[in-house]
Amino acid sequence: MDKIPILKMGHFLLITIQVDMHDRLAMTLQDDLTSRVVKDRAKGVLIDISSLEVVDSFMGRMLGNIAAMTRTLGAETVVVGMRPAVAITIVELGLSLESVRTALNVDKGMEILTALLETPVEADGHEHHPE
């Protein structure tokens, strides 16, 4: 397995991580994903990690990096399907996933992305409140 497929669904891209990531696979994913965000003009990225039974600091960092990279390109990332045991590990490891949005499943993740898409944003990157 040398690359993880990226599926386009409307304005969003979906990635299902089914195997443990190693350095090269993570690099390829970052390259492919950032290219696809630009090529497909994607507004959001969903990363499903429901297959993962463990998340180590490498994986945690990778998810954070991907979220930061796609945000720079104008697309929000939502990590979906995290198992309870993985959430426990993430906190116990002290991994900061603060910059990463999470949702219970793909449907909920899609709702978050759609809501973000509909919220008008002001120039300095803040939400717009009509007076």
Added chain:
Amino acid sequence: MDKIPILKMGHFLLITIQVDMHDRLAMTLQDDLTSRVVKDRAKGVLIDISSLEVVDSFMGRMLGNIAAMTRTLGAETVVVGMRPAVAITIVELGLSLESVRTALNVDKGMEILTALLETPVEADGHEHHPE
């Protein structure tokens, strides 16, 4: 890797096949998928095979079986993302994928499923039309 994740998206289920299937994995997928179709009351199943560079007769038969099983449970299956080389192999191998619907990508597959969902079907075991 001992199971392939099944993602729920609205009325549909999505499976991304990223690894070569062996007997046990295929069995597990059939079991999991049929259970999920019933549990989630799914109306359609999308199987993405864009990662697969080759499809052998085992895989071809498995796709046909899955389509037949889900149809029996009232859900249509669409295989999406087939590579040109795979399409060539399938014909050259003489694999009959007649019972399997295919589409270029997830978006197109979703369109087919949505259209099927909206098409009223006639009598024997079918939708009701108020007079």
